[in-house]
Amino acid sequence: xxxxxxxxxxxxxxxxxxxxxxxxxxxxxxxxxxxxxxxxxxxxxxxxxxxxxxxxxxxxxxxxxxxxxxxxxxxxxxxxxxxxxxxxxxxxxxxxxxxxxxxxxxxxxxxxxxxxxxxxxxxxxxxxxxxxxxxxxxxxxxxxxxxxxxxxxxxxxxxxxxxxxxxxxxxxxxxxxxxxxxxxxxxxxxxxxxxxxxxxxxxxxxxxxxxxxxxxxxxxxxxxxxxxxxxxxxxxxxxxxxxxxxxxxxxxxxxxxxxxxxxxxxxxxxxxxxxxxxxxxxxxxxxxxxxxxxxxxxxxxxxxxxxxxx
Amino acid sequence: xxxxxxxxxxxxxxxxxxxxxxxxxxxxxxxxxxxxxxxxxxxxxxxxxxxxxxxxxxxxxxxxxxxxxxxxxxxxxxxxxxxxxxxxxxxxxxxxxxxxxxxxxxxxxxxxxxxxxxxxxxxxxxxxxxxxxxxxxxxxxxxxxxxxxxxxxxxxxxxxxxxxxxxxxxxxxxxxxxxxxxxxxxxxxxxxxxxxxxxxxxxxxxxxxxxxxxxxxxxxxxxxxxxxxxxxxxxxxxxxxxxxxxxxxxxxxxxxxxx
Numbered sequence: 001x002x003x004x005x006x007x008x009x010x011x012x013x014x015x016x017x018x019x020x021x022x023x024x025x026x027x028x029x030x031x032x033x034x035x036x037x038x039x040x041x042x043x044x045x046x047x048x049x050x051x052x053x054x055x056x057x058x059x060x061x062x063x064x065x066x067x068x069x070x071x072x073x074x075x076x077x078x079x080x081x082x083x084x085x086x087x088x089x090x091x092x093x094x095x096x097x098x099x100x101x102x103x104x105x106x107x108x109x110x111x112x113x114x115x116x117x118x119x120x121x122x123x124x125x126x127x128x129x130x131x132x133x134x135x136x137x138x139x140x141x142x143x144x145x146x147x148x149x150x151x152x153x154x155x156x157x158x159x160x161x162x163x164x165x166x167x168x169x170x171x172x173x174x175x176x177x178x179x180x181x182x183x184x185x186x187x188x189x190x191x192x193x194x195x196x197x198x199x200x201x202x203x204x205x206x207x208x209x210x211x212x213x214x215x216x217x218x219x220x221x222x223x224x225x226x227x228x229x230x231x232x233x234x235x236x237x238x239x240x241x242x243x244x245x246x247x248x249x250x251x252x253x254x255x256x257x258x259x260x261x262x263x264x265x266x267x268x269x270x271x272x273x274x275x276x277x278x279x280x281x282x283x284x285x286x287x288x289x290x291x292x293x294x295x296x297x298x299x300x301x302x303x304x305x306x307x308x309x310x
Numbered sequence: 311x312x313x314x315x316x317x318x319x320x321x322x323x324x325x326x327x328x329x330x331x332x333x334x335x336x337x338x339x340x341x342x343x344x345x346x347x348x349x350x351x352x353x354x355x356x357x358x359x360x361x362x363x364x365x366x367x368x369x370x371x372x373x374x375x376x377x378x379x380x381x382x383x384x385x386x387x388x389x390x391x392x393x394x395x396x397x398x399x400x401x402x403x404x405x406x407x408x409x410x411x412x413x414x415x416x417x418x419x420x421x422x423x424x425x426x427x428x429x430x431x432x433x434x435x436x437x438x439x440x441x442x443x444x445x446x447x448x449x450x451x452x453x454x455x456x457x458x459x460x461x462x463x464x465x466x467x468x469x470x471x472x473x474x475x476x477x478x479x480x481x482x483x484x485x486x487x488x489x490x491x492x493x494x495x496x497x498x499x500x501x502x503x504x505x506x507x508x509x510x511x512x513x514x515x516x517x518x519x520x521x522x523x524x525x526x527x528x529x530x531x532x533x534x535x536x537x538x539x540x541x542x543x544x545x546x547x548x549x550x551x552x553x554x555x556x557x558x559x560x561x562x563x564x565x566x567x568x569x
Contacts (some may be wrong), residue, residue, distance in 0.1 A: 011568070048417040051566055073419040084410030088327040089320075100316040101418045145414075 001026040001153060001183040002047065007056035009042050016042035017207040019056070024200070026152075029179050031198030032187035033301060039207040040187040041081060044157050047185070048078040060153055074103060077146030080096035081157040081187075083138050085145075087131030091122060094130060095144055102149035116144045120174065136167035143174065154178065156186040160193060172197060191301055203301060226265040226272045228291035233259065242279050262293070313424040316429070321402070321432025330401065338394045339443045345386040346447040353379050375455040376537075380448065383391055384535045385463040388528065391437075391473055392397035392501055398436060399480025400494035402429050403558070408488040408564070416566065426481070426559050433477045441469060453510050468534025470549035475527060476501055478554035485561040501527065 002024040009016035017039035023065045024030045045051040046058055051071040057064065077248040095113045104201055105110050117123050120140040125133060130141060139159065146154060160168045160177060176197055178184065188194050194201055195215040202217075203211040209220060232239065236254055243252045243263050253262040265272050273292050280287045325331035357373055359366045408414040415425060451457050476497075484490075484499035508526035511519040523529045527550070530543040 045413070049412050050417050070419050070421070073417055076417070078414065078417045080413055082408060082410045084412075084414050086320075086324065086411055087409075088324055094325075097316060097320050098418065101313055101420050104417060 001028075001061060002030075002185065003057075003059045004043070004047070005057045007043065007046060007058055008054050009039075009046060010054045015207050017204075020204070020207070020209055020214055021056075022202055022209065024183055024185060026183055027180060028200055029175075029184045029186070029198045030039070031194035031201045032185060032204060033189065033191065033194050033201055034187075034204040035189060038204045040204060041157055042185060042207075043204070044078070045186065046153050048076055048155055049073050074149075075151055076153045076155055077151040079142045079146045079154075079156045079159055081161065083142040085130045085138060085141055088129065088210070090127065090129055091133075091141055092117065095148060096139065098145045099148050100104070104149055112148060116148050119143045119147070121170075136163050136171075139163060139167070139171060143171070147178070152182060154182055154184045154186075155239055156184065158187055158189075160188070166193065166195075174195070228263045228265070228272050228276050229260070229291040230276055230280065230287070231257075231260045231264060231289035232280045232285045232287050234280075234283060238283070239280075240286070242283055246275055246279055249252050259288070311424075313420045314428045317420070317425055317428025318431045318435070321429050322435045324433070325398075325436050330398070331439075334398050334466070335436075335440050335443060336396050338390055338440050341390045341393075342383075342387050342444050343447060345390075346383050346444075349379055349382050349386070350447075350451065375451060376458045376461050379451050379455070380457050380461055380465065381535045383447065384469060384525055384531075387441075387469060388472060388531055391469070391476055392505055393498070394440070395437065395473065395476040396480050396483075396494045396497040396501065399433055399477055399497060402433065402481055403485040403562070404487055404490045404493045408490075410434045412562075416562075422559055424561055426555060426562065430477060430481060430555060433481070434474060437473045437477060439469070441466065441473070458537060464534045464537050464539055468531045468540070468543070471534075471544065471551075472527065472531050475547050475550040475554075478551040478558070482554040482558045482561065485558045485565075504528075 004023065005021050008018055020039070020043060022030070032043065034040050042051070046053045047060060047065060049065045049072050049198045052066050059065065060072045061075045065072050065076075089097070092113050095116065096109050099109045100106070114123075117126065120143050122137065122140050122144060126141055130138065133141065143156075143159070146156070149252065160171050163171060172193065175184065175186065184196065186194075191204055199214060201211075201213065201215055201218060202209055204245045224294065230243075236258075239261060240252050240254055243249060246263070246265075248265045250266040253264070254260075255262060258291075263276055273290055277287060277290055353373070353375065356378075360373055403412065406415065416422070417429065448457070448462055452459070452462075479500055480497040482491070483500065484493040486495050486496070504525065504527040506526075507522045508529045511523040511526070511529075513519075514522065524546075530546045533540050533543055
């Protein structure tokens with residue numbers, strides 16, 4: 001549905017993005033992850049035809065964003081990061097304006113606006129001016145304008161930024177509810193958000209793609225070490241010695257809690273916990289707790305953007 | 311074409327949602343109305359004097375209401391337009407660039423020219439309403455005197471064309487910046503220079519003087535105010551307007567490339 005090949009955008013001498021390539025299949029949700037200024041917004045602005053790229057090709061629904069911009073723009077809904085709206089318009093007036101521009105037949109505009117307002121939970125705000133709305137409701141108006149023509153592709157730039165936790169959850173479930181038929185690209189610098197919503201993740205930093213995969217694969221692929229947390233009886237020295245003797249052990253940390261240890265293995269393998277459990281049982285200690293410690297997306301992200309050549 | 315009308319309506323509405331239209335139109339009417347009062351009162355005073363004092367009568371010849379009220383009034387209106395129209399146009403793009411709404415507008419399936427022409431037409435709509443507000447003054451002259459209505463018609467035609475030129479300049483300046491004050495200052499300065507060129511034409515020799523006169527934005531209005539329709543004047547205003555609308559389009563495009 002979305003194909004991006006060797007996309008580069010330069011701002012004078014500074015590079016916005018450099019040789020970015022990725023593709024999104026129909027119905028997928030792609031998460032763009034990266035620190036501030038990494039090039040997420042630049043990529044989205046190119047995809048939405050706001051800004052032409054310096055070089056490279058981007059296609060949405062088979063149409064080139066530069067050559068066939070109007071056809072692309074008919075098929076996308078875009079929510080920019082700052083949610084720019086006309087504050088001096090009333091909510092339904094604004095949505096009718098957008099609906100008109102987005103080629104919705106004149107007779108259907110009113111029913112369409114009513115539908116979408118109900119869907120994003122704006123019906124009780126119908127008499128308000130956009131300038132009077134709180135950030136969360138403005139975000140909904142932003143989503144409503146993006147969704148009004150039922151677009152095939154949704155591009156959302158930091159859709160939950162600046163919202164309170166309750167609103168974040170609402171907006172997230174709203175976005176999740178939209179997937180299926182629609183292809184969605186969303187950007188964020190909040191990791192749990194991306195891992196919660198997206199099927200595919202692109203990690204971007206300093207204008208370059210650093211990694212691209214599903215959240216699970218990313219975690220698995222980049223797991224350079226496995227950790228298992230254990231609590232058991234037995235004297236500290238003996239336990240540490242027993243764990244050190246296990247296959248592939250990198251280090252054993254006896255920590256601050258009495259009887260609690262963290263065993264780190266080098267290399268990724270599935271049966272680490274059972275190895276540890278067996279060692280404890282063979283020595284006839286009591287096993288109180290056994291937890292495999294997964295590397296979080298957060299760790300991976302930090303690792304990718306801070307280390308070169310992962 | 312449909313998009314053009316959506317944007318036109320939206321622009322006109324937003325002038326009335328914020329009090330801009332009311333404020334600008336009120337100031338316009340007050341300034342033009344006051345000047346009209348001065349011109350008309352002076353004319354009636356002269357008429358009285360001419361009845362009793364043959365010296366006054368011979369100095370001014372036959373007192374002509376078209377010549378001495380209508381034409382000066384149109385010149386006054388054109389000066390007031392010079393001051394007020396930049397304030398009407400300054401927000402058009404600058405506000406949208408600043409708020410970021412331009413980014414969203416340009417990702418809607420709308421051609422740049424539809425957006426720009428829609429905005430231009432919106433401003434022209436408000437400007438036309440302003441012009442209509444000046445008509446009661448002229449109607450008053452018609453009630454008490456006997457002006458040549460042909461001159462009134464060509465005068466309004468000239469004001470409308472000149473207004474189009476002012477608005478297009480204002481839109482262009484507004485498209486260059488995110489700052490409304492800068493937009494207003496730039497368009498006022500540019501229009502004032504074009505306004506004043508006509509006055510300097512007498513000082514610089516015949517040939518250059520002719521050129522300056524021809525470039526001057528007010529010179530082309532004079533014939534309209536006299537009741538003469540000259541195609542070269544019409545073409546001047548239309549080309550002027552088209553040029554600055556085209557430049558606005560380029561300027562929007564260039565902002566897109568630079569991001």
